[in-house]
Amino acid sequence: MPTAAFTTLGCKVNQYETQRILDDFEERGFTITEIDSPADVYVINTCSVTQSAERKSRHTVRRLARQNPQAVVVMTGCYGEMAKIKGETVEEATLIVPNHEKMRTLEHLLQAFPRFVRELADAPQVRPPRPAGRTRATIKIEDGCNVFCSFCSIPYTRRVMYSRPAAEALAEAQRLAERGYREIVITGVLVGAYGAETGSGGLDLGGLLRRLARVPGIERVRLSSIEPTQVTESLLDAFAEEPKLCNHLHIPLQSGDSGVLRRMNRPYDQAFYLRLCERAYRRLPDLAITSDIMVGFPGEDRAAFENTLKVAREVGFARVHLFRYSPRPGTPAASFTDAVPDEEKEARSQELAAVCRETQQRYIARFLGRVMPVLVEEKEREGGLLAGYTENYIRVLFTGGSHLVGTVAPIELQEPTANGARGEALNSYQPEADMIPLTLVTGKAMRQ
Numbered sequence: 001m002p003t004a005a006f007t008t009l010g011c012k013v014n015q016y017e018t019q020r021i022l023d024d025f026e027e028r029g030f031t032i033t034e035i036d037s038p039a040d041v042y043v044i045n046t047c048s049v050t051q052s053a054e055r056k057s058r059h060t061v062r063r064l065a066r067q068n069p070q071a072v073v074v075m076t077g078c079y080g081e082m083a084k085i086k087g088e089t090v091e092e093a094t095l096i097v098p099n100h101e102k103m104r105t106l107e108h109l110l111q112a113f114p115r116f117v118r119e120l121a122d123a124p125q126v127r128p129p130r131p132a133g134r135t136r137a138t139i140k141i142e143d144g145c146n147v148f149c150s151f152c153s154i155p156y157t158r159r160v161m162y163s164r165p166a167a168e169a170l171a172e173a174q175r176l177a178e179r180g181y182r183e184i185v186i187t188g189v190l191v192g193a194y195g196a197e198t199g200s201g202g203l204d205l206g207g208l209l210r211r212l213a214r215v216p217g218i219e220r221v222r223l224s225s226i227e228p229t230q231v232t233e234s235l236l237d238a239f240a241e242e243p244k245l246c247n248h249l250h251i252p253l254q255s256g257d258s259g260v261l262r263r264m265n266r267p268y269d270q271a272f273y274l275r276l277c278e279r280a281y282r283r284l285p286d287l288a289i290t291s292d293i294m295v296g297f298p299g300e301d302r303a304a305f306e307n308t309l310k311v312a313r314e315v316g317f318a319r320v321h322l323f324r325y326s327p328r329p330g331t332p333a334a335s336f337t338d339a340v341p342d343e344e345k346e347a348r349s350q351e352l353a354a355v356c357r358e359t360q361q362r363y364i365a366r367f368l369g370r371v372m373p374v375l376v377e378e379k380e381r382e383g384g385l386l387a388g389y390t391e392n393y394i395r396v397l398f399t400g401g402s403h404l405v406g407t408v409a410p411i412e413l414q415e416p417t418a419n420g421a422r423g424e425a426l427n428s429y430q431p432e433a434d435m436i437p438l439t440l441v442t443g444k445a446m447r448q
Contacts, residue, residue: 001029001030001031001119001120002029002030002031002040002041002116002119002120003030003031003032003033003037003038003039003040003041004022004025004030004031004032004033004039004040004041004042004043005032005033005034005035005037005039005041005042005043005064006018006021006022006025006032006035006042006043006044006045007035007042007043007044007045007060007064008045009044009045009046009047009053009056009057009060009077009079010045010046010047010049010053010077010078011047011049011187012138012185012187012224012225013140013143013187013188013189014045014047014077014078015138016138016139016140016187017045017102017103017140018043018045019138020103020140021043021045021102021103021105021106022043024105024106025041025043025106028106028120029120030120035064036067038067038068038071039068039071040070040071040072040116041071041072041074041109041116042064042067042068042071042072042073042074043074043076043105044057044060044061044064044073044074044075044076044077044093045076045077045102046060046061046075046076046077046078046079046080047077047078047079048077048078048079048081048082048153048157048328049078049152049153049154049328050323050326050328051326051327052326053079054079054082057075057077057079058079058090061073061075061090061092061093062090062092064092065092065093065094066092071094072094072095072109072113073092073093073094073095074093074094074095074096074097074105074108074109075090075093075095075096075097076096076097076098076099076101076102076105077099077102078099078153078154078157078158080096080097080098080099081098081099081156081157082153082156082157082328082329085156085329085330086329086330095108095109095112095113099157099158100158100159100160135180135181135182135183135375135376135377135388135405135406136181136182136183136184136185136222136375136377137176137181137183137184137185138184138185138186138187138224139169139172139173139176139184139185139186139187139212140164140187140188141163141164141169141186141187141188141191141194141200141208142162142163142164142188142189142190142191142193142194142198143158143160143161143162143188143189144158144159144160144161144162144189144190144193144198145158145161145189145190145193146161146190146193147190147227147265147267148265149254149264149265149266150263150264150265150331150332150333151264151294151297151325151327151328151331151333152328152331153328153329153330153331154189156330156331158189161190161193161198162198162199163193163194163195163196163197163198163199163200164199164200165199165200165201166200166201166202166203166207166208166211167201169186169208169212170211170212170215173212173215173218174215174216174217176218177215177216177217177218178217180406181218182217182218182219182220182375182406182408183218183219183220183221183222183246183375184212184218184220184221184222185222185223185224186208186209186212186221186222186223186224187224187225188224190227190230191205191223191224191225191226191230192205192226192227192229192230192231192235193230194208204234205226205230205235206232206234206235206237206238207238209221209223209235209238209242209245210238210242210245213242213243213244213245214244218244219244219375219408220244220246220375220391221242221244221245221246222246222248222391223245223246223248223249223250224250225250225251225252225292226249226250226251227251227252228251228252228253228268228272228273228276229267229268229272231249231251231276231280236279236280236283236284237283239283239284239287240283240284246391246392246393247284247286247287247288247391247392248287248288248289248290248318248391248392248393249280249287249288249289249290250289250290250291250292251273251276251277251289251290251291252291252292252293253273253291253292253293253308253311253312253315254266254292254293254294254297255293255294255297255300255304255307255308256270256273256293256307256308256309256310256311256312257270257300257303257304257305257307257308258270258271258307259299259304260297260299260300260304263297263298263299263333263336264297264333265332270307270311273311273315274311274314274315277289277315286366286367286392287392288318288319288363288392288393288394289315289316289317289318290317290318290319290320290321290393291315291317291319291320291321292320292321292322292323293308293312293320293321293322293323293352293356294323294324294325295308295322295323295324295325295340295345295348295349295352296324296325296340296342296344296345296348296349297325297333297340298325298333298336298337298338298339298340299336299338300340305348305352308352309351309352309355312352312355312356312359313355313358313359315359316359316362316363317356317359317360317363318359318360318363318364318392318393318394319356319360319393320352320353320356320359320360322349322352322353322356324342324345324346324349325340325345360419361416364394364413364416364420364421365416367390367392367394367413367421368413368414368415368416368421369412369413369414370412370413371410371411371412371426372390372391372394372396372410372411372412372413372423373390373391373408373409373410373411374388374389374390374396374398374408374409374410374411374423375388375389375407375408376388376400376404376405376406376407376408376409377389377405378405379402379405380397383397385397385398385399386398386399386400386402386404386405388409390413394413394420394421395417395419395420395421396411396413396420396421396422396423397417397420397421397422397423398411398422398423398424398425399424399425400425404425409425409426410425410426411423411424411425411426412424412425412426
């Protein structure tokens with residue numbers, strides 16, 4: 001049987017899409033192998049969010065072409081679209097699948113290379129069982145962005161606004177639950193835009209999250225990144241009222257300076273963001289707010305950067321994805337002339353990272369001594385400790401047997417680590433139980 005290998009650059013949406021493409025190949029009869037192994041087909045789902053992402057995308061295509069010169073190298077994703085816009089060619093890519101056709105990658109491959117149809121004629125078309133130890137899966141419910149931030153190329157590479165019908169998302173959640181997944185992560189390019197006007201069938205985001213939380217077997221529903229202006233009162237109501245919605249919101253800040261936000265074409269200012277976080281904490285006292293922050297946007301002077309430091313301290317982010325501005329061809333910001341020097345970007349990155357490490361440690365310290373339900377995801381390769389996450393996204397390490405992977409265990413958080421906490425399983429935990437429902441795990445951190 002022909003073999004195929006897959007790799008993803010970029011966001012959770014890309015990761016989800018790669019998994020769906022991989023499933024298509026697997027069900028059609030391809031043998032799935034690791035990306036560093038010889039394969040007949042390599043599929044690279046690329047990213048163009050930064051210059052570094054584009055460079056990695058090109059490098060990955062070229063490396064895999066060298067790895068097996070006889071292989072078909074398939075490139076799809078946002079860099080494929082951006083390369084077309086910029087007039088760039090990646091000659092090592094045997095087949096380029098347009099971003100809007102990404103979910104039909106297998107069809108494109110079989111049409112372009114009919115020899116695979118012949119080779120697959122006798123292949124079983126049965127999905128293999130889920131690998132042991134997998135506990136979290138992603139469901140994409142939305143595609144497309146129409147915000148047009150001045151620094152971002154995504155609206156040019158993902159043009160069509162689309163909300164997945166709620167019935168499809170619920171059916172996928174049910175299938176994942178039947179395969180043993182306990183947590184689902186809901187994602188989209190502009191996930192807060194989910195709604196009836198673009199195809200949901202009637203539900204808005206909050207309504208869909210409530211329905212997903214009621215799927216038998218699903219113990220947690222986690223929301224991926226959502227824009228500040230799309231965190232509505234009805235969405236906060238859903239989080240406050242539905243215990244299975246994880247106590248975690250990822251709300252991109254980008255900059256804490258109102259002037260920089262205007263130049264970014266972000267539809268809010270510093271005061272709006274701070275009020276939003278205050279309102280969210282008031283409704284959900286143990287909420288983890290994580291964020292994306294950019295440093296070095298054109299025109300960001302020291303005073304503007306100080307405003308970003310101020311917001312980071314005031315909000316008390318539980319975790320931050322920090323990155324330096326790089327111009328995206330074709331975006332308005334690419335023509336701005338007041339660039340911040342690279343050495344200054346690096347210095348500000350280090351300074352902001354230190355502040356965010358402090359806020360993360362302060363957030364984690366609030367939960368030391370508490371018993372928290374931890375979804376156990378893996379046994380670490382180094383050290384052999386079990387690792388998993390609380391619902392509010394604290395990574396916890398503790399001693400235990402591999403039979404606990406895939407269960408929700410009550411863990412007392414005892415001391416901080418560099419990016420989370422060390423803990424200890426309660427003596428009352430019954431290891432022979434396959435799953436303890438979250439509603440049965442007691443502790444101060446649990447919502448009723």
